[in-house]
Amino acid sequence: xxxxxxxxxxxxxxxxxxxxxxxxxxxxxxxxxxxxxxxxxxxxxxxxxxxxxxxxxxxxxxxxxxxxxxxxxxxxxxxxxxxxxxxxxxxxxxxxxxxxxxxxxxxxxxxxxxxxxxxxxxxxxxxxxxxxxxxxxxxxxxxxxxxxxxxxxxxxxxxxxxxxxxxxxxxxxxxxxxxxxxxxxxxxxxxxxxxxxxxxxxxxxxxxxxxxxxxxxxxxxxxxxxxxxxxxxxxxxxxxxxxxxxxxxxxxxxxxxxxxxxxxxxxxxxxxxxxxxxxxxxxxxxxxxxxxxxxxxxxxxxxxxxxxxxxxxxxxxxxxxxxxxxxxxxxxxxxxxxxxxxxxxxxxxxxxxxxxxxxxxxxxxxxxxxxxxxxxxxxxxxxxxxxxxxxxxxxxxxxxxxxxxxxxxxxxxxxxxxxxxxxxxxxxxxxxxxxxxxxxxxxxxxxxxxxxxxxxxxxxxxxxxxxxxxxxxxxxxxxxxxxxxxxxxxxxxxxxxxxxxxxxxxxxxxxxxxxxxxxxxxxxxxxxxxxxxxxxxxxxxxxxxxxxxxxxxxxxxxxxxxxxxxxxxxxxxxxxxxxxxx
Amino acid sequence: xxxxxxxxxxxxxxxxxxxxxxxxxxxxxxxxxxxxxxxxxxxxxxxxxxxxxxxxxxxxxxxxxxxxxxxxxxxxxxxxxxxxxxxxxxxxxxxxxxxxxxxxxxxxxxxxxxxxxxxxxxxxxxxxxxxxxxxxxxxxxxxxxxxxxxxxxxxxxxxxxxxxxxxxxxxxxxxxxxxxxxxxxxxxxxxxxxxxxxxxxxxxxxxxxxxxxxxxxxxxxxxxxxxxxxxxxxxxxxxxxxxxxxxxxxxxxxxxxxxxxxxxxxxxxxxxxxxxxxxxxxxxxxxxxxxxxxxxxxxxxxxxxxxxxxxxxxxxxx
Numbered sequence: 001x002x003x004x005x006x007x008x009x010x011x012x013x014x015x016x017x018x019x020x021x022x023x024x025x026x027x028x029x030x031x032x033x034x035x036x037x038x039x040x041x042x043x044x045x046x047x048x049x050x051x052x053x054x055x056x057x058x059x060x061x062x063x064x065x066x067x068x069x070x071x072x073x074x075x076x077x078x079x080x081x082x083x084x085x086x087x088x089x090x091x092x093x094x095x096x097x098x099x100x101x102x103x104x105x106x107x108x109x110x111x112x113x114x115x116x117x118x119x120x121x122x123x124x125x126x127x128x129x130x131x132x133x134x135x136x137x138x139x140x141x142x143x144x145x146x147x148x149x150x151x152x153x154x155x156x157x158x159x160x161x162x163x164x165x166x167x168x169x170x171x172x173x174x175x176x177x178x179x180x181x182x183x184x185x186x187x188x189x190x191x192x193x194x195x196x197x198x199x200x201x202x203x204x205x206x207x208x209x210x211x212x213x214x215x216x217x218x219x220x221x222x223x224x225x226x227x228x229x230x231x232x233x234x235x236x237x238x239x240x241x242x243x244x245x246x247x248x249x250x251x252x253x254x255x256x257x258x259x260x261x262x263x264x265x266x267x268x269x270x271x272x273x274x275x276x277x278x279x280x281x282x283x284x285x286x287x288x289x290x291x292x293x294x295x296x297x298x299x300x301x302x303x304x305x306x307x308x309x310x311x312x313x314x315x316x317x318x319x320x321x322x323x324x325x326x327x328x329x330x331x332x333x334x335x336x337x338x339x340x341x342x343x344x345x346x347x348x349x350x351x352x353x354x355x356x357x358x359x360x361x362x363x364x365x366x367x368x369x370x371x372x373x374x375x376x377x378x379x380x381x382x383x384x385x386x387x388x389x390x391x392x393x394x395x396x397x398x399x400x401x402x403x404x405x406x407x408x409x410x411x412x413x414x415x416x417x418x419x420x421x422x423x424x425x426x427x428x429x430x431x432x433x434x435x436x437x438x439x440x441x442x443x444x445x446x447x448x449x450x451x452x453x454x455x456x457x458x459x460x461x462x463x464x465x466x467x468x469x470x471x472x473x474x475x476x477x478x479x480x481x482x483x484x485x486x487x488x489x490x491x492x493x494x495x496x497x498x499x500x501x502x503x504x505x506x507x508x509x510x511x512x513x514x515x516x517x518x519x520x521x522x523x524x525x526x527x528x529x530x531x532x533x534x535x536x537x538x539x540x541x542x543x544x545x546x547x548x549x550x551x552x553x554x555x556x557x558x559x560x561x562x563x564x565x566x567x568x569x570x571x572x573x574x575x576x577x578x579x580x581x582x
Numbered sequence: 583x584x585x586x587x588x589x590x591x592x593x594x595x596x597x598x599x600x601x602x603x604x605x606x607x608x609x610x611x612x613x614x615x616x617x618x619x620x621x622x623x624x625x626x627x628x629x630x631x632x633x634x635x636x637x638x639x640x641x642x643x644x645x646x647x648x649x650x651x652x653x654x655x656x657x658x659x660x661x662x663x664x665x666x667x668x669x670x671x672x673x674x675x676x677x678x679x680x681x682x683x684x685x686x687x688x689x690x691x692x693x694x695x696x697x698x699x700x701x702x703x704x705x706x707x708x709x710x711x712x713x714x715x716x717x718x719x720x721x722x723x724x725x726x727x728x729x730x731x732x733x734x735x736x737x738x739x740x741x742x743x744x745x746x747x748x749x750x751x752x753x754x755x756x757x758x759x760x761x762x763x764x765x766x767x768x769x770x771x772x773x774x775x776x777x778x779x780x781x782x783x784x785x786x787x788x789x790x791x792x793x794x795x796x797x798x799x800x801x802x803x804x805x806x807x808x809x810x811x812x813x814x815x816x817x818x819x820x821x822x823x824x825x826x827x828x829x830x831x832x833x834x835x836x837x838x839x840x841x842x843x844x845x846x847x848x849x850x851x852x853x854x855x856x857x858x859x860x861x862x863x864x865x866x867x868x869x870x871x872x873x874x875x876x877x878x879x880x881x882x883x884x885x886x887x888x889x890x891x892x893x894x895x896x897x898x899x900x
Contacts, residue, residue: 078750083858085663094620094662094862169634171622242664261673262850263747286750289845289854294744297737301750461863465613480622 053313055326055552060559062320067299070321070558074581076282077561079572080292080304084265084285088248088256090222091163092170092241096480101265101285102222103573105146106250107274109137109156110220111574114567115383116330116483117525118216122151122223122251122274132211132523135219139202144272145225146255153204157196158226158233160206160219161185164193167238177215180207188235211521213528214484225249253278253577263287278577296322296556303564303572305555308370312554322556323564328372329553330379330568332488333434333478334545335427339506341473343423347542348406353474354392354546356399356449357442363549366437370554374547376536377488381568383525384485384532389540399449408450416450424452425473430460434476434548470505476548483569485532486520492544507544590887594880601876602652606645609865609872616661616863635661648869657870662862667870671852677747678839678851684767685774686832692779694822697786702813704791712783720780728773728846735769742768745848770847774840785828789821796820823894830886834878 081100087093090102109123120126123137143151163174164185175182181194195207206219224230228249232240248256251274254267267283286301293315295301306312308326316324337344337353344350363371375391378384408416408423416423427442429435439455446453458466467475482488493516494508515535519528557564563578617623617631632638636647651658657667700709736744743749748762793799794817802816803809839853852871859867 076751083854085858087662087664092664094616094664167634169631171620173622173624173627242659245664260850261670262677262854264750266751282751284751286746287848287850288745289848292745292848294732294737295750298740298744300744460861461612461614461619464618468618 053317053324053326055328057565058324058326060321060323061317063559064321065319066321066558066560067297070299070302070560073302075280076284077280077579077581078284078286078301078303079557080288080295080301081265081285082289083262083287084259086259086261087245088259089170089224089241089245090250091159091168091172091224092245094171100571100573102248102250103252103570104254104267104283104576105248105252105256106222106224107252108220108222109139110217112217112483112569114565114569115381116485116569117383118220121220123220126216126220128216128523132521133209134205134207135216136199136203136205137220139204140274141202143251143274145228145249145251146270146272147228147249148272149225149227150201151223151225151251152201153198154201155223155226156204157198158230159221159224160196161193162224162229162233162238162241165238166236169238172218172221174218177206177212177218178208178210179219180209185235191235211523213520213523214486216523217483223251254283257282273577275577278579280579280581283576296558299558302561303555303557305553308367308552308554310368316556321559323559323561325555325557325566326370326552327566327568328379328381329551330381330481330483331479332374332377332379332482332550333476333548334374334377335474335476335548336467336504336545337507337543338467338470338473338475339504339508339544340470343408343418343421343425344473346406348402349408350543350546351392352399352402352406352449353446353451354543355395355402356451357445357546358394359392359546359548360394362434362438362441365441366434367549367551370552371549374549375540377539377545377547378485378532378536379482379488379550379568382482382485384529386533386536388533389536392540396445396448403449403451410450414450415452422452423450424454427453427455427474427476428463428466428472429455429457429476430463431457438476467505474546481569485528486516489516489519489535489539492516492539504544509538509542509544511538512542512544587888590884594884597880598876601880602649602873603645605869605872605876606648607641609869610641610644612863614863616865619862652870652873657873658866660859660864660867662859662864662867667867670855670867671871671874674850674852674855675837675839677849678844678853679836680763681767681770681774681844681849681851682836682838682840685771685778686836688771688775689779689782692775693782693786694818696779696783698790698813698818698821700783701787701790701794702809712787716780716783719776722777724773724777724840724842725846727776728770728843731769731773732846742766745846747850770843770849773847774843786821786825789824790817793817793821823890826889826893827886830882830884830889831879833882833885834875837878838875 081097083095084097084101085093085095087095087098088102088105090099090106093099093102107122109121110118110126111121113119122139122143124140125138127136128134137153137156139151139153139156145151160174160179162168163172164179164182166186166188179193179195181190181192184190185193195209197205197207199205208215229241229244246259251270251272253270253273253275255270257266257268259265264287265285269278269281269283271277286295288295288301288304292301292304293306293312296304297319306316313324316322337350339345359373363373372380375389376386403416406418408418411417411422425446427439429438435457439457443453443455463475466472479488491504492507492509492512494513512535515531515538519531519535522528553566553568555566560582562580562582564572564575566572567574615632615637617628617635617637620628623631629638636644639647648658655668659665660667660670663670696712700712703709732744735741743766745766747766748754748759752759752762754762799812799817802812837852839851839856841853841857843849844851844853856868856871859871
């Protein structure tokens, strides 16, 4: 009887975890670090059953098992998406899921490939002047918005202009590109932006004041129609745009057919798309909360993303009719040091904190093998990734030695002391799987070194607010999806100070500052590679963070859908125009 | 009656004023705001945005701005959805209402019938069975039953849809659409009813038992009235009286959304919207919705009291 009871209880517990862990990840460029804290069964160790699953697309084994509903569907592709909010304008949404919705409707001049390198889209090609300050985009001939109206350089100029408006409240920071005359426009000292020149309908020239490797993708972003979005535009007033958020007009592969709040977003193929009308006529983003495996099981849905764990992979494999996509995320997770605390001023102490933490074990227990230890602040999928840094393999002896060298000697109670101060650190994290696993291991690891580790779990916003105030020693976070390598390191710049992702609270390293600057001041990827290699070495030696890991992202799609290749940077949006249903 | 009513309305206004202060300051003093949760912004940009949204003003001033607009029926723009809070709630709240009103109807129907029956046959096997069943239903967690039902009835047996409010991509209108929604409602309504029927059944059973033992029921029986008439006409009416108060309390719950149930069954209700708003600190939406619920609670209370006066002459005399 006792045994039965415990069985029932454990089933119930597992159920709770299933429900609470329902934060669908991966399908969206998530806006928060909650992506770092998925949860599933809390006790299962690293999986062994599903070793045959590789990175990339694992093809379906038995399409005959396809549920009737899915087999019957020939002109509709249905993907799952967590809660879009209805702001379908690429420059105004505040919710990453709205970003997914918009990316099917709007097309950009330049896109990035699976390694984060820029590739042409609406722009056929671009020239950069020898001083790398002036960009000339050459638009493809006969571009059209989905209503058939022409897309010209004027539209590009208009899009860039409203991003400079004083009342623009979206999250795109166009000033990163430092377009000439941009500040003046914002302050209403000029009526136009000096650096933006429309040469002819197919050619636009943009002059910037500072070389920045991120400018190209930023300037070559999605395009808004001037005729549609600019009708009522007066500098200093963007209020009117709100009424258009629900009625988007773009040049992407699909156009919006209907948005039913909380339920679905329906699209129709855009006949004016520059690559030709997509073959699949209807596309639907169905709002789902969590993994929603049941919709794949009943055949109502073709694509969804899942929390990576062996249970989910096993279940998907058993279905037989889905292609399982496994790829490494472009984000990384980390624990940040508060560099304004005296004990973290000495880099040997920080190094000791990394050597002394069994990161491999933490990741294995949290992600069951579907994550790898991070040693550079960029994901292995990026062109800038390198392994040529100190791997900081778990080594408590080395950590102890470093602490000794730094002058932290064990006190009477076993806790290290220096100048009468005990080595007691306070760590904040959000509720979730990673925290649950990390806290006990870190406590034990650090106790062995003579460090007292005090952990507290709290709501994500509370962690953010407290760390911004500097009211912490250690706190864990994860980045959002990172496209340019600079996105993963810009927080380390002294100039950025506390801003950037969540800041470093006082990290300062002149060489890092210099390399960060250098990394942005050329557009040549080969040169940048070398610079980032040096930067990562320096960061490895004088660590601003304890880097934790790169997670895998899991998604699955009905095997009938051909040509769908989820991409760590852009998700499924890049594949949309080329999908076929067999 | 009029002076009583006016007095009540005055107290109502006072309660709401208190509630608005509480709601506003609870949210305003929670660490982090909407701008803070945007990770990609620079410090400078954050300050600009805070100024744009009025988040840089002193808290007390922000309260009065909010109050002034709210009194004019303007609860502001949701920061995340860039839409007026009221129109946004309007998109979701009726879905929650539909689910709640249906399951409340069935809950009361079942609870009253079972409650009356088991009270009439106190200590019978039926009564014992009901008591056991009631406790079982009360102790099951909703997510467990929900997931179990999806597995059994949707995925395996394919009797009902696995979630949502309509077939994906369905363009049906009129009756076929209504039928589609009814099918999608079946599982969530069953789960909600199953789990809330327990408490209510116990409530009615106890009430009935109490009333049955009273003198007027004994008198009615002594007069030789049929047991059916005694139970339904005399006892039940009196046993139902206290339920009016209970019904008043249901009002905010009807619009509040059953967060977990909506989540499990992917129902496009207001509960999910609320959770989402909370995670990004979309204060206008949160405050607007909470205030709306506070208003409903107060109205529910008032109408319960007024109904009670109509139903029970003894209250009227006081």
